[in-house]
Amino acid sequence: MTKVVIIGGVASGSKAAFKLKRLKPNFDITIYTKEHNVSYSACGMPYYIGGIIKDIEKLIIRKVDDFKKSGIDVKNLHEVLKIIPEQKRLLIRDLKTGSEFFDNYDKLIIATGAGPFMPDIKGIDLGNIFTLRNLNDGRKIKKKLLHSERALIIGGNYIGVELAESFIRHNVTTTIVEQNSHLMKFFDDDMGNLIQNTIKNISQDYLNILNSDTVVELKKTENNDIEVITKNGFRTVVDFVVIAAGVRPCVRLAVEAGVELGESGAIKVDNKMKTNIEDIWAIGDCAEKLHLISKKNIFAPLSSIANKEGRICALNIAGKEAKTFNGIIGSSVVKYFDFSMSKSGLADFEAKKLGFEPVSVIITNLDKSKYMPEAKEITIKLTADKNTHKLLGVQCIGFGDADKRVNILATALLKEFTVEELVNIDLTYSPPVSISIDPILIATYKLIEKLEN
C-alpha cells in the first residue's frame, strides 16, 4: 500500500489529499500540520475581522473529522522537524505532548505555505503587534480591534487594504505605512494614484496613508499604547499594529532536506509539481509558479492556484502523468468596500523590466448603459507589446462591474491574443448587465490606433 504524507493542510494540501483519496481509495494518506486547523480560508479572515462574517468557524472548509471520515489521517498540532529523503522518513514532534517520533513515506508532498515577512523594526516584539496567517491570528486581531480606536498597518497592498476596510468598519482610525509612492504597488503609478485617491475618498477621516515611508521603531507608551516612529519622522500613537508587509515561502524544511529552490526563493517544481528529489512534491504557496507571460518562475501565493496545484499533484501521484499545471497569468482582485481593483498579466512597469516594449491606454467608461440607474464608471488600463501587438496585461478599477472585465482579458492573455484579435471578442449585452460597446472594446480600439501610429 502506497503511503503518502502531506506536510501542511490549508489549501493545496487538503485539496491534494481529497483528490488523491478519490482517485486511489487504497492509498494511506496522512497530513501533518503544526496548526490546530486544516482546510480553512485564510482569505476570509479580513471579513471575519470586519464583522461581515460573524463566526470564524465558518471559514473552516473541512474539519479534521471530515478528513477522518474520508479515510485521510490528519495529525494536527504536529510539527515535521526534518525530512530524511535517503531513508524516506520524517522526524515529527507532537506539539501537545512534546514527544518526537519518526514516520515514513512513499510519496511526500510539501505544502508548507507562506508566512508573513517580518521587517527589521526596532520594538517589533512588543505586545499588540500582530500578523495574519491562521485563524488564531484572526481571533486575536478581532479581539483587540473591538477595544481599540487607532490602528497601524504596515504595508498597503492586498492584505493591508482589506484589513483597513475591516478596521474602518469598526470606526477605528487606521494609518497605513507603505514603502511605495501609492497603495497597491503591483499597479502602475497612474492607476495606483487613482486607486489611492479613491480609497482616501471612501474612507474620509478614518484613513491616513503614509507613502514612501517605513516604520523604524515601535515603543510602548506609559498608557501601554504603541508609539510609531517612521523613517520620515512621522510619529503617532496607536492601540495596535498589524504587519502586512508581504509573505515569504516557508521552505526551511525543504532546504534542509536538499530540495532545490528556484530564483524566486520558493521551491522549484516541474509542471507535475515534482521537486528535484525523487518522490518529493511541492504545491501551494511554498512552490514557485511559471508566469506564462514573463516566462519567469515566480513566488505567487494564491489559494486559487494552490487548489489547481493540489489537483495536478494528486493526479500525477495517481499515475495520470499527462496532467500538468502549465503556469499562471497573474490574475488578482481586491475590494475596498464597493471599490474593486483587479489586474491580470503584467503592469507596464513590470513589462519594461522584462524587456517588453509596453504600449498602453487608459479609458474611463460606464460599465452599463448610461440610462440605467446602476451604471458606474470603471477605468481600464490595457497594455500590449509594441512589436508583437500581443496583450501583456490589464488593470481595471471601479465601483461597478470593473472586476468582471479582468477575467475576460485573463482568458485572452492565456492564448496570447493580439489586440487585433481582441476586437473580435463577442461579449453579452443587455442594459442591466453591460453596455453596447464594452469598455474593453473601447480600450482595444484606442490601443490599436496608438499602436498603428
Place this chain on the structure above:
Amino acid sequence: MTKVVIIGGVASGSKAAFKLKRLKPNFDITIYTKEHNVSYSACGMPYYIGGIIKDIEKLIIRKVDDFKKSGIDVKNLHEVLKIIPEQKRLLIRDLKTGSEFFDNYDKLIIATGAGPFMPDIKGIDLGNIFTLRNLNDGRKIKKKLLHSERALIIGGNYIGVELAESFIRHNVTTTIVEQNSHLMKFFDDDMGNLIQNTIKNISQDYLNILNSDTVVELKKTENNDIEVITKNGFRTVVDFVVIAAGVRPCVRLAVEAGVELGESGAIKVDNKMKTNIEDIWAIGDCAEKLHLISKKNIFAPLSSIANKEGRICALNIAGKEAKTFNGIIGSSVVKYFDFSMSKSGLADFEAKKLGFEPVSVIITNLDKSKYMPEAKEITIKLTADKNTHKLLGVQCIGFGDADKRVNILATALLKEFTVEELVNIDLTYSPPVSISIDPILIATYKLIEKLEN
C-alpha cells in the same frame, strides 16, 4: 467629394456615420430614416416601460442636432422608396410633405435593421395590440400599461421575458404564450426548464405561462377588452397584447435593388460588410453574420454586433481595407429581475443539428466563497465536442454573478479552446468577488472526466 448615404440610423448606421466623419472629415454623409429619432437604444425600452428609466428621452444616444453639429446630415421622417444601383441614385419620400425626390450616392450603406415578425393570428389588427420597435412603440405600450390589469405577451424569449418583468413591476397580471415547451427557446430543455421554474417562482401569481401553444384568435369583447383564444383551447381576457414573436431583417429595399440575401434571409456581406453590388454595403440587423463555431451565416440582431459592423464598414470606406469583421460567437444575456440567463456559442440541441457530437455537464455552485453573505447559487452547462474536445458553448443562469462567467467562455470560444486548455484559465479570486475554485473550473474538471470515460 465622396458622398456617402446611409439608410437607417439607429445603431450601426449612426456608428458608421460618426466613425467615417472622424476618419474622413471631408466626406459628405447623409442619413435617411423613416423614423423621427436616430441613434437610440431600443434595448432600453423594457426598462422605460418597467419604470426603471423615468424619461424615454434618456434612451436617445445622439439627437439629430448632434449629428448636424458633427457635419452629418440627418433626414428624419424620410423614407427611401427605391435604390437604383446602376445610376447610384435613391428615390426618397419626405414623410412630412409627401413630396418625392432623388438623391445620389458614391457609397451606400444599408442599415435598415429588423422589424417584428407578425404571426398569422385572426384579429391581429384590433386596437391595443402592440409591437416594440421604436421609441413611439415604447410610449404607446407604457401609456396603455398604466391603465391595465391584464396583459398578454406572444413569445417568451429575450424581449418577451424583459417585457413580462416590466409589466409585473406595475402589478399587471401577465400571460406569456410560447410555442416552445419552455421559455427561452435558445437554451437546452434542461436549462430552459430550470429557467422557466425560476421565473415562475419569482413572479408568483402575476405570471401565467402557456407552453407549446400559440394564439389563434384575438377578439374584441363588449367592454373593449381583448379575448385571447389559443390553439390548445385556452381562453382569457386581457387589456392589451404585445407581439414579441421574434424579428426579421428589413430587406425589401435591398432585394428590389438586386442586393443578394444569404441563406438566413438577411443581406449577404463579406467580412468588410460589402454586398454583392459595388459600392453598396450592409450593416447591423439587416446584414447576416458568420457564426464562428457553426461556420454558418445567420441572422443575429444585436446592437453590440451592429456597432462593430458600423465601425468596420466606416474603416473600409475610408480605405483601411485590412480591417475585417470576422463574425460572432453568439453571446447573449437577459435578466428577469435579479435572475440572469446568459449563453455563448451553441446549445447542445444546436450543436447536434450542425453535426457536432456535444458532450456536456451541468453544475450548480456558489458564485462567491460560501461564508460570504452575498454568495448565490449559479448553474453552468458547459459543452464540448466529443471528438476534438473543443468548447462548443456555455449556458449560465442564476441570481448571483452568473453572467460574469459567460464572457470568459465567449473569449475562450473565440480562440477555440479545448477543455484541457480551459483548465489553465487564471481567474481572479477574493472572497467578496468570487470563489477559490471557480464554477467554470468545476464544470471543466467534470467535463474532462466525462470526455475521458
